Amino acid sequence: MDLNTLWFILLAVLFTGFFFLEGFDYGVGILLLFLGRDDMQRRMIINSIGPVWDGNEVWMITAGGAMFAAFPNWYATLFSGFYLALFLMLVALILRGVAFEFRSKDERPAWRGLWDWLIWGGSLVPALLWGVAMTNLIQGVPINAQMEYTGTFWTLLSPYTLVGGVASLLIFTLHGALFLTLKTTGELAERARRAALGAGAPAVLALLILVLMSYTRTGIFDRAGAAIMLWVAFAALVLACWFLFYRRYGLAFVANGLTVALATLSLFTGLFPRVMVSSLNPAWSLTIYNASSSPYTLKVMTIVALTLVPVVLAYQVWTYWVFRRRVDGRHLEY
Amino acid sequence: MLELLLSRWQFGITSAYHFLFVPLTLGLSVLVAVMETVYARTGDETYKKMTLFWGKLFVINFIMGVVTGIVQEFQFGMNWSGYSRFVGDIFGAPLAVEALAAFFLESTFLGLWIFGWDKLPRAWHAVTIWLVALASNLSAFWILVANSFMQEPVGYALRNGRAEMTSFGALLTNPNVFYQFPHTVLAGFTTAAFFVMGISAYHLVRKNHPGFFHRSFRYGLTLGVIALVLVMAVGHLQGQHLVKAQPMKMAAAEALWKSADPAPFNVVASIDQKNQTNGFELQIPYLVSILSYNTPYGEVKGIKELQAADAARYGPGDYIPPVAPVFWSFRIMVAAGVVMLLLVLYALYLNHKGRLENGPRFLKIMLWAIPLPYIANTTGWFMAEIGRQPWIVYGLQKVNNAVSPAVSAGAVLATMLVFTLLYGVLAVVDVYLLSKYARLGPDGISADRAAKSGGEVSLWT
Numbered sequence: 148m149d150l151n152t153l154w155f156i157l158l159a160v161l162f163t164g165f166f167f168l169e170g171f172d173y174g175v176g177i178l179l180l181f182l183g184r185d186d187m188q189r190r191m192i193i194n195s196i197g198p199v200w201d202g203n204e205v206w207m208i209t210a211g212g213a214m215f216a217a218f219p220n221w222y223a224t225l226f227s228g229f230y231l232a233l234f235l236m237l238v239a240l241i242l243r244g245v246a247f248e249f250r251s252k253d254e255r256p257a258w259r260g261l262w263d264w265l266i267w268g269g270s271l272v273p274a275l276l277w278g279v280a281m282t283n284l285i286q287g288v289p290i291n292a293q294m295e296y297t298g299t300f301w302t303l304l305s306p307y308t309l310v311g312g313v314a315s316l317l318i319f320t321l322h323g324a325l326f327l328t329l330k331t332t333g334e335l336a337e338r339a340r341r342a343a344l345g346a347g348a349p350a351v352l353a354l355l356i357l358v359l360m361s362y363t364r365t366g367i368f369d370r371a372g373a374a375i376m377l378w379v380a381f382a383a384l385v386l387a388c389w390f391l392f393y394r395r396y397g398l399a400f401v402a403n404g405l406t407v408a409l410a411t412l413s414l415f416t417g418l419f420p421r422v423m424v425s426s427l428n429p430a431w432s433l434t435i436y437n438a439s440s441s442p443y444t445l446k447v448m449t450i451v452a453l454t455l456v457p458v459v460l461a462y463q464v465w466t467y468w469v470f471r472r473r474v475d476g477r478h479l480e481y
Numbered sequence: 482m483l484e485l486l487l488s489r490w491q492f493g494i495t496s497a498y499h500f501l502f503v504p505l506t507l508g509l510s511v512l513v514a515v516m517e518t519v520y521a522r523t524g525d526e527t528y529k530k531m532t533l534f535w536g537k538l539f540v541i542n543f544i545m546g547v548v549t550g551i552v553q554e555f556q557f558g559m560n561w562s563g564y565s566r567f568v569g570d571i572f573g574a575p576l577a578v579e580a581l582a583a584f585f586l587e588s589t590f591l592g593l594w595i596f597g598w599d600k601l602p603r604a605w606h607a608v609t610i611w612l613v614a615l616a617s618n619l620s621a622f623w624i625l626v627a628n629s630f631m632q633e634p635v636g637y638a639l640r641n642g643r644a645e646m647t648s649f650g651a652l653l654t655n656p657n658v659f660y661q662f663p664h665t666v667l668a669g670f671t672t673a674a675f676f677v678m679g680i681s682a683y684h685l686v687r688k689n690h691p692g693f694f695h696r697s698f699r700y701g702l703t704l705g706v707i708a709l710v711l712v713m714a715v716g717h718l719q720g721q722h723l724v725k726a727q728p729m730k731m732a733a734a735e736a737l738w739k740s741a742d743p744a745p746f747n748v749v750a751s752i753d754q755k756n757q758t759n760g761f762e763l764q765i766p767y768l769v770s771i772l773s774y775n776t777p778y779g780e781v782k783g784i785k786e787l788q789a790a791d792a793a794r795y796g797p798g799d800y801i802p803p804v805a806p807v808f809w810s811f812r813i814m815v816a817a818g819v820v821m822l823l824l825v826l827y828a829l830y831l832n833h834k835g836r837l838e839n840g841p842r843f844l845k846i847m848l849w850a851i852p853l854p855y856i857a858n859t860t861g862w863f864m865a866e867i868g869r870q871p872w873i874v875y876g877l878q879k880v881n882n883a884v885s886p887a888v889s890a891g892a893v894l895a896t897m898l899v900f901t902l903l904y905g906v907l908a909v910v911d912v913y914l915l916s917k918y919a920r921l922g923p924d925g926i927s928a929d930r931a932a933k934s935g936g937e938v939s940l941w942t
Contacts, residue, residue: 194596197592197595197596198592198593198595198596198597199589199592201547201588201591201592202585202588202589202592204551204588205580205584205585205588205589208550208551208554208580208584209577209580209581209584209585211554211555211558211580212554212573212576212577212578212579212580212581213577213580213581214573215554215557215558215565215569215572215573215576215577216569216573216574216576216577217573217577219565219566219568219569219570219573220566220569222557222558222565222569222573223558223562223563223565223566223569223885224562224887225558226555226557226558226559226562226565227558227559227560227562227885227886227887227888228887230559230885230887230888230892230896231892231896233555233559234559234896234899237551237552237555238899238903240548240551241548241549241551241552241903241907242903244544244547244548245544245545245548245907245910245911247544248540248541248544249541249544249910249914252541252914252917252918253914253917293886294566295562295886295887296887297887440569440570440573440574440645440646441570441640441641441645441646443645443646443647444570444571444573444574444645444646447574447646447649448574448577451574451577451578451581451582452577452581455578455581455582456581459581459585459586462585462586462589462590463585463589466589466592466593469593469597469600469601470596470600480595480596
């Protein structure tokens with residue numbers, strides 16, 4: 148295996164980790180307005196992800212940095228091409244981040260209500276946009292021979308990618324609801340269960356449509372591994388709903404996490420060795436070779452990553468261990 | 482060309498704004514860590530209160546650095562895809578290492594610190610804030626390794642139509658890093674020192690918790706004296722390095738059009754960039770030669786001669802940065818530094834005489850001195866970045882080749898307007914919260930926490 152392939156795998160892992168972790172953060176943010184009936188409940192919901200959301204978001208920053216370092220042409224084409232979409236994402240992430248920190252720092256209900264709405268919107272927009280962005284990578288976007296994106300913002304919105312956005316939105320919402328069933332107690336946990344049931348059924352439907360559309364809209368099924376993973380991802384989602392129905396929340400969370408991970412990995416497997424498909428000419432697609440850094444840079448970055456990633460994983464796992472207990476309303480920080 | 486102009490403005494606005502929050506994070510994390518260490522070792526409750534009070538302000542400031550930092554990472558690709566393609570092989574690496582080595586550490590352990598008061602043993606808890614402080618300053622190192630490549634490219638070869646890394650070690654030992662990194666970090670420490678002294682002074686004037694705030698003030702003062710002396714010393718060495726490494730930047734900073742030996746220092750000048758001359762100059766003879774070489778003699782190259790040399794080397798073109806902004810940024814930065822130095826020296830004298838609390842006028846000045854480090858930080862970056870123009874990577878790529886071909890001027894304008902508006906509103910909110918919690922004082926923060934936590938624990942809000 149060459150280093151280009153290794154870095155492609157590493158990016159797939161970073162995006163998978165990011166969607167798995169930040170996925171429930173987005174879901175929790177989206178559900179905040181619906182599940183939190185009073186201020187105390189809302190604070191408990193926010194505090195359930197309080198210690199970890201920023202660390203989870205760093206998975207995205209790291210994925211972006213790794214993309215820049217290992218595949219600069221991918222980074223350049225994607226970020227300049229998906230310009231307005233990423234801009235919307237940035238605005239959402241800015242507002243969401245400060246909202247977590249600011250909302251409980253003033254007593255006035257109007258103040259808190261405003262930031263709660265921003266947490267909701269700031270979580271919903273990226274949850275939707277990530278699905279749109281990822282499905283665009285595989286469906287293909289107009290990229291010319293100079294590796295430049297030639298479409299507009301509206302080019303990114305097609306039936307397939309919109310289904311992708313809705314699917315990611317619903318799956319992340321389900322992910323957040325399941326997370327809350329594990330992190331809260333009593334009435335709040337019960338309401339989280341009902342929200343999960345409410346999100347689960349449409350999520351199954353959206354993912355099914357997405358999988359079926361992938362047959363005609365993408366070449367993902369040319370690759371047996373990708374096809375199997377995508378269908379297993381779908382099966383895991385059905386399983387998650389089944390576990391949820393029988394109140395096996397831990398298993399439901401794991402199953403839905405599997406859906407997130409396998410859907411992401413399936414997409415990357417389907418892309419390989421491409422990183423962005425050109426809809427204008429297959430030869431103009433960006434690949435792990437024409438988009439990559441030099442062998443020397445890849446070698447340096449491989450040494451750095453193999454040294455640091457295990458350390459990062461170790462202390463992040465430890466953090467989740469420290470905060471393993473359910474939020475009980477007596478130790479609220481946000 | 483309009484897209485280039487707008488992209489430059491956007492980068493200037495978002496970066497200058499981001500850097501309003503970063504320096505305080507660099508310094509205050511260290512101060513809070515020291516305070517908590519004293520608490521962990523002695524068990525003295527005053528230090529715990531100090532940790533909580535200053536830690537609270539630290540966090541309110543920190544989040545702004547985080548969210549505006551995401552924009553920084555994205556906009557290289559969004560607005561500067563030509564640049565990203567050209568130097569991605571080199572520039573991406575330190576950015577990725579920054580995320581992997583510093584951002585993960587910083588965010589994870591800040592989460593542990595904020596939420597872990599009753600979950601971690603006292604000493605471990607103090608370790609978490611030290612790791613946050615370490616990670617913040619480590620991130621400064623990596624991003625300055627990246628920026629230093631733009632100022633002074635090293636360890637590269639031009640291959641395959643781009644700059645490719647040939648030595649990661651050379652990147653890390655870039656001479657520019659060893660001036661720019663300490664200068665930036667020490668500027669951050671200075672910022673935290675003035676922040677802590679200013680807010681402490683506000684309370685000392687009002688005789689609120691004199692013990693608490695006198696101790697805080699002394700922490701700020703100690704850090705401030707050390708950091709200011711060092712930041713100026715490093716700045717001086719950095720200037721001497723720039724005379725050799727980026728002579729055009731220094732010539733612009735001195736508005737020195739013609740080479741001179743000995744070279745005089747223009748205290749003020751009315752700069753006429755079009756005619757390449759200064760209308761009015763107030764000069765100190767010999768001073769630029771002395772500053773550059775530590776002797777009264779020595780030729781300092783002027784802008785005109787450097788322009789001719791650059792044109793011969795890189796082909797016809799205008800290689801002169803906007804002189805007036807560089808010249809005035811440099812002067813404002815230095816002036817702010819000198820005023821800060823005088824203030825801390827006077828504070829040191831008052832403190833030595835035990836008269837700090839008795840000088841309400843001086844304490845009020847210290848409150849109003851809080852903006853000084855911010856002015857110096859911002860103008861320092863103006864000098865560094867504007868002084869490098871027209872290059873985005875000195876000697877290798879000009880800004881006009883760096884912008885994104887796929888992005889229209891309208892898109893840049895629209896996003897710039899929204900960012901500016903959003904950043905403006907958030908600045909007001911952040912300053913409101915900072916001043917609210919700064920005024921509340923240590924008791925207010927304990928009470929706030931107790932009320933929020935149902936009265937059962939009272940550590941943090």
